[in-house]
Amino acid sequence: MSAEKMSFAQALNAALDDAMADDENVIMLGEDVADEQGGGVFKVSKGLSDKYGTKRVRSTPISEQAIIGAAVGAAITGMRPVAEIMLMNFITVAMDQLVNHAAKLRFMSGGQTNVPLVVRTTTGAGVGFGGQHSDMLEAWFAHVPGIKIATASNPADAYGLMRSAIDDEDPTILIENITHYGMTGPAAKPGYRVPLGKAAIVREGGDVTLITYGRGVGDCLKAAGQLADEGIEAEVIDLRTVSPWDEEAVLSSVAKTKRAVIVHEAVRPFGAGAEISSRIHEELFGELAGPVQRVASYPSPVPFAKPLETAFLYSVADIVHAAQQATEKKV
Amino acid sequence: MNKPASSPSLSPDMARTIYRKAYLINRTDERFRAMLTNGELAVAYYPVRGHEVIAAAAMAALETEDYLVTTYRGLHDALAKGIPSRLLWAEFAGKRTGTCKGKGGPMHITHPETGVMVTTGIVGSGIPIANGLAMSSQIRGENRVAVASFGDGASNIGAFHEALNMASVWKLPVIFLCQNNQYAEHTTLAAGTSVSSIAERAAGYGMPGVSCDGLDPASVYEAMSEAVSRARAGDGPTLLEARTFRLLGHIFGADYSYVPKEDLSAAEERASMAKLRQWISERQVSEAELTQIEQEADAEIEEAVAFALESELPDPDEIRFDIYETEQAA
Ligand SMILES: Cc1ncc(C[n+]2csc(CCOP(=O)(O)OP(=O)(O)O)c2C)c(N)n1
Ligand SMILES: [Mg+2]
Numbered sequence: 001m002s003a004e005k006m007s008f009a010q011a012l013n014a015a016l017d018d019a020m021a022d023d024e025n026v027i028m029l030g031e032d033v034a035d036e037q038g039g040g041v042f043k044v045s046k047g048l049s050d051k052y053g054t055k056r057v058r059s060t061p062i063s064e065q066a067i068i069g070a071a072v073g074a075a076i077t078g079m080r081p082v083a084e085i086m087l088m089n090f091i092t093v094a095m096d097q098l099v100n101h102a103a104k105l106r107f108m109s110g111g112q113t114n115v116p117l118v119v120r121t122t123t124g125a126g127v128g129f130g131g132q133h134s135d136m137l138e139a140w141f142a143h144v145p146g147i148k149i150a151t152a153s154n155p156a157d158a159y160g161l162m163r164s165a166i167d168d169e170d171p172t173i174l175i176e177n178i179t180h181y182g183m184t185g186p187a188a189k190p191g192y193r194v195p196l197g198k199a200a201i202v203r204e205g206g207d208v209t210l211i212t213y214g215r216g217v218g219d220c221l222k223a224a225g226q227l228a229d230e231g232i233e234a235e236v237i238d239l240r241t242v243s244p245w246d247e248e249a250v251l252s253s254v255a256k257t258k259r260a261v262i263v264h265e266a267v268r269p270f271g272a273g274a275e276i277s278s279r280i281h282e283e284l285f286g287e288l289a290g291p292v293q294r295v296a297s298y299p300s301p302v303p304f305a306k307p308l309e310t311a312f313l314y315s316v317a318d319i320v321h322a323a324q325q326a327t328e329k330k331v
Numbered sequence: 332m333n334k335p336a337s338s339p340s341l342s343p344d345m346a347r348t349i350y351r352k353a354y355l356i357n358r359t360d361e362r363f364r365a366m367l368t369n370g371e372l373a374v375a376y377y378p379v380r381g382h383e384v385i386a387a388a389a390m391a392a393l394e395t396e397d398y399l400v401t402t403y404r405g406l407h408d409a410l411a412k413g414i415p416s417r418l419l420w421a422e423f424a425g426k427r428t429g430t431c432k433g434k435g436g437p438m439h440i441t442h443p444e445t446g447v448m449v450t451t452g453i454v455g456s457g458i459p460i461a462n463g464l465a466m467s468s469q470i471r472g473e474n475r476v477a478v479a480s481f482g483d484g485a486s487n488i489g490a491f492h493e494a495l496n497m498a499s500v501w502k503l504p505v506i507f508l509c510q511n512n513q514y515a516e517h518t519t520l521a522a523g524t525s526v527s528s529i530a531e532r533a534a535g536y537g538m539p540g541v542s543c544d545g546l547d548p549a550s551v552y553e554a555m556s557e558a559v560s561r562a563r564a565g566d567g568p569t570l571l572e573a574r575t576f577r578l579l580g581h582i583f584g585a586d587y588s589y590v591p592k593e594d595l596s597a598a599e600e601r602a603s604m605a606k607l608r609q610w611i612s613e614r615q616v617s618e619a620e621l622t623q624i625e626q627e628a629d630a631e632i633e634e635a636v637a638f639a640l641e642s643e644l645p646d647p648d649e650i651r652f653d654i655y656e657t658e659q660a661a
Contacts, residue, residue, distance in 0.1 A: 027470065061500060066459045066493035073400075073463020073477070076448055079470070081463075098643050100453050101460065109441035110432035111653040113448065145654050169656040176424075296444075 006182045006187035011155035012044045012120075016082065017163035018190055020052050023080060026166060027056045028065055029118075030084025034059040041086055042122065042181050064090050068097035068119070076105060076113040080166055086173060088123035089132050102171040103146030117171040118162070124178040125265065125302045125313050126214065134178075134302035136214075136266035141173055142275070143245035148196055150241040151175040151219035156187040157240060160194030168196055177215045177265075199246035201253065205233030208323050209253040211276060212237040212263040220263055223319035232327050242272055250276065251283050258289040259326040263319055268296035293322040341549045345391060346614040347624065350607065352387035354457055355628040356407040359416065362632055363406070363423065367583050371640075372424055374437055377404035381578040381602050385510050386411035388551035389478070389573070392559050393446070395410035398464040398477040400449045400457035403438040403541045404510075408480050413445040416635035426642035433645045434653065442523075455481060458507065462498050465505035465562075476504045476562040483572075484515025486529045495536040496571065504562035506555070507570045510545065512577035517589055532569035545573035546601050548610070578602060 006014070020024045032038050037059040039046030048058035060182070062069050064085060071081040085091045098119070107116040123133045127303060141149045148170060151157035158176070165172035196285040202217060203224050217238045224234040235253050239245050254260045260280055263275035277292040295314045303309050341349075356481050379386070382404070390399070390411035401408040409419055413531040414430065422429025423437045430442045438452040440469075448464060451457045461479030469504025485491055486509055487652045498505050508530045513520050526532060526608035539561070543554040551573055576598030580587035612621060651659045 058501075061493070061497055063493035063497055065456075065490045066462065066497040069456070069459020069490065069494065070463035070497065073448070073460040073465070074467040074470075075463070076443075076460075076468040077398075079466060079467050096453055097459065101449070101451065101456060105441075105449065106655070107653045108431060108435040108439040109653075110430065110434045112431065112441050112443055114656065148655075236439055286585055 004187040005184045006155045007182055007184050008158050008176070009044050009182070011040055011159040011175065011188060012162060013046060013048070014188075014190070015159040015285060016045060016048060017051070019166045019215065020048065020056065024056075025078060027058070027074065027079045028080065028082045028084070029058040029060050029071060031062055032058065032059055033057060033084055037231045040084065044046050044120070064093040065097055068094040069104065071117050072097055072101050072115055075115045075117040075171075080116050080118070080292060082118045082120060082166065085119055085121040088137055089135050089136065090122045091119070091121055091197070098141070098147065098171070098173075099144050103144045105151075107146060107168065114169050115171045116169050118165045119171070119173045120176065122176040122178050125297065125309060127178055128304060128306070128309065129302075130304040131176070131301040135263070136175070138175060139266055139271050142272055146170070147243075148159055148172040149175070149243050150196060150240060151177065152194075152240065153214055153238050156188040156192065157185065157194050157200075159188035160192045161196070161240060163191070164193045164196050165194070171172040172196065175224045179215060197241045197244050197246055198241055199249040200238045201235060201249070202238045203234065203236040205235040205257070207233045207257055208259040208261060208326050209235045209237060209250070209257045210239045210261050210263060210319065210323065211239065211250055212244055216263040219316050220319060222316045223323065224313070226316070226320050227323050232323060234323055245272075245276065247279060251280065254280055254284055255287060258287055261293040261295060261319065261322045263295045263314065263324055265297055265313065266295055267299045269299050271296050279325050290326055290328065293326050295319050295322050334583060341552060341614060343615040345552065346548070346611050347616050347620065348391050349384070349387045349552065349610040350616065350621065351377070351624045351628065352391065352411045353548075353623055354385040354604070355608060355631065356383040356386060356410050356417070358628055358632055359410060360406060361446040362636065366636075374423060374425070376437060376583040377581065378579040378583055379404060381512060381575045381598065382407045382510055383572040384548050384607065385545040385551055385575060388548045389508055391428065391553055392555040393476070393478065393561065395445055396475050398446050398448050398461070398468070398475060399480065400451070400461045400464070400477070401480040402457060402482065403452045403453070404452065404482065405440060405450045405480070406437070407640040409440050409442070409450070411445055412447050412448055414442045415442065416631045417638040418442065420635040420639035421642050425638040425640070426639060427645040427649070428638070428642040430647040434649075434650065454588070455485040455490040457481060458485070458491050459497070461505050461507075462494050462503055465498070465503035466501065468504055469501070474563055476506060476559055478506045478508055480508045480510060482515060483509060483513065483520055483524060483529055484518065485509070486532060487524055495533070495568070498537045498568040499538045502565065502567035504565070505568045506558045506562060507568060508555070509572045511572050511574050514577045514581070514590070516581045519596065528572060530570055530572040536570075538568050538569045539571060540572070542572040545553060545575035550609070576602065581642040
């Protein structure tokens with residue numbers, strides 16, 4: 001890391017720029033991604049079609065199945081397409097291409113073809129976009145063998161995950177949190193990689209492990225600060241890759257703290273937290289000081305009106321409360 | 332644009348090639364169904380009877396490097412594109428020696444060496460993928476074209492419409508080959524499709540739409556050759572409809588009593604292999620050559636059947652491989 005700062009959007013733009021400069025097989029396609037169409041709704045692809053041409057940076061019709069289908073076809077010839085699905089809910093329109101094709105072609109072809117595809121998409125509650133523009137759908141993809149899904153909590157990781165996902169020989173979905181684009185942080189050095197499948201311990205502590213990813217990381221760090229005031233030292237793990245997730249990092253931390261809280265923005269039922277909790281119980285049941293806690297959003301469509309949206313999203317106070325319960329040091 | 336039935340421009344060489352492919356397909360389909368009937372194999376199989384000439388003549392207009400995406404009803408396309416019989420048979424039998432190590436099966440044949448990139452069991456889904464293959468060729472400045480092969484029913488799914496629009500906007504070197512056999516499972520063309528000729532749909536996407544007689548080798552070959560030239564020249568995609576008739580049930584063993592008897596017998600008559608043989612023999616292909624083609628194909632099939640039956644099944648541990656690049660834990 002250099003001392004320089006970078007926003008999330010700048011980090012993603014730099015990662016794409018560097019990847020396109022390094023490998024002419026890297027191409028981009030999505031709605032409005034080329035400069036003539038604005039360089040992406042969040043300006044993540046700004047300047048790239050001017051630099052690399054509209055053959056490699058292609059604005060597409062509003063055709064999610066055709067976007068992902070074209071990306072899959074190009075990928076099996078050895079190109080490295082980065083397809084943008086503007087908002088994660090629109091991925092529902094392209095599920096067939098992702099689930100039946102991108103994820104399965106390597107296996108069904110007996111390894112003769114593979115799909116080095118990256119899908120960038122953004123989403124997140126809290127900005128008043130309502131029911132069809134805010135869902136966190138990572139668990140759906142975590143349930144599909146053959147696909148990877150990752151999300152960054154800071155600009156440098158966003159750069160590093162993007163570079164790794166583009167290098168990777170298998171399809172990866174990268175979720176960008178819509179509230180993150182303006183966030184600044186230390187800039188990644190050009191060429192920096194965050195390995196897929198590897199978590200980061202972003203805060204060390206011995207009393208309870210907070211396991212999270214994406215936006216949850218900032219919230220867990222805030223909660224850890226409040227817990228520290230009460231004498232509870234929380235370890236915070238940023239999974240970075242939701243699937244396949246870093247079991248080793250999680251299990252060894254929880255083996256140490258004996259207590260775990262899983263935090264995610266996606267709704268609780270059948271979310272990533274259910275699988276993680278289940279694995280912790282399977283591996284460490286006898287050693288745990290208490291049951292694993294989950295903090296997640298309320299199972300409703302993401303509401304519009306502010307009080308409802310607030311009722312939907314978990315809060316930092318919820319994390320603090322869950323950690324207190326886990327450590328049985330209730331105030 | 333309706334192609335007039337066949338001008339005599341097919342060379343004897345091309346006629347021979349087409350007959351060799353069509354005969355091999357016809358015999359393979361028949362042999363396979365016989366093995367299913369007598370219980371030597373038990374797999375889901377979508378017969379290709381009635382589609383032999385479309386695949387044989389269309390693929391004869393392609394090079395090995397050209398890409399193909401086909402469907403569950405894809406045996407004919409796969410053979411015509413050049414996949415060796417033994418590899419195909421072994422995959423159909425679920426053996427480790429098959430094209431896909433037995434992991435794909437009949438509905439998911441892949442063989443990049445002969446350009447067979449994807450076989451999908453999801454109706455219409457191969458069409459957008461063919462665009463991607465064509466886009467790759469276009470970006471890399473290669474001369475390859477991509478072909479998406481699909482049925483008449485598939486022209487009613489969204490993927491078809493999105494893909495045709497995108498291909499037209501981007502002038503992709505792709506040919507949309509619709510094998511119109513008049514049925515989508517039990518649904519007739521009239522009951523499920525708003526047009527009587529699929530080629531009409533091209534107009535909505537600003538591309539040439541051509542309809543050819545799928546039982547006439549010259550009609551298919553010429554229409555396909557034209558579409559291929561257009562694609563190679565950078566003039567974009569073509570929707571090519573090849574009309575035929577599904578001569579058997581949708582899937583092997585399925586009832587097809589809903590197909591009117593008169594329609595069926597008329598189609599059987601038009602699609603008879605004896606008629607095809609006669610037609611080829613009128614193109615300076617001698618009886619001796621025809622017999623040789625047939626004997627060679629029969630031998631290829633018998634060798635492939637033996638290979639498939641003798642080959643071993645996959646090891647259960649193989650399940651951990653090819654999910655991701657790195658093997659998965661047991
Ligand atoms: C998306 C999807 N819907 C339904 C099916 C079930 N299905 C398999 S084949 C078929 C009919 C397709 O007809 P057509 O495209 O004309 O091809 P044909 O079988 O006649 O070759 C249907 C409905 C499927 N495989 N995929
Ligand atoms: Mg049909």
